[in-house]
């Protein structure tokens with residue numbers, strides 16, 4: 658859970674220091690989260706929410722693009738996520754840490 662707090666604090670702070678445009682460019686160079694990443698495995702992350710249907714924690718309509726933790730530009734495919742600092746996740750993906758946007 659430490660990475661949740663770190664991501665929630667570090668990314669907004671970096672955005673403020675670098676400015677939104679520079680931060681967006683930095684985000685573009687962040688590596689994509691791999692399914693083999695231990696943190697991804699621990700939270701059953703997948704690039705395609707359609708493959709999460711067999712996971713009992715998944716519910717109809719759940720996808721990264723409508724999760725509270727997703728960051729970055731609306732409409733972009735690969736975006737940062739507060740749960741996986743320093744990596745980009747697929748907006749069509751899903752993981753078990755998903756929280757619906759309010």
Ligand code: SF4
Nearest residue numbers: 721724726738752755
């Ligand atoms: S479901 Fe939410 S927490 Fe999980 S990877 Fe997607 S955006 Fe991040």
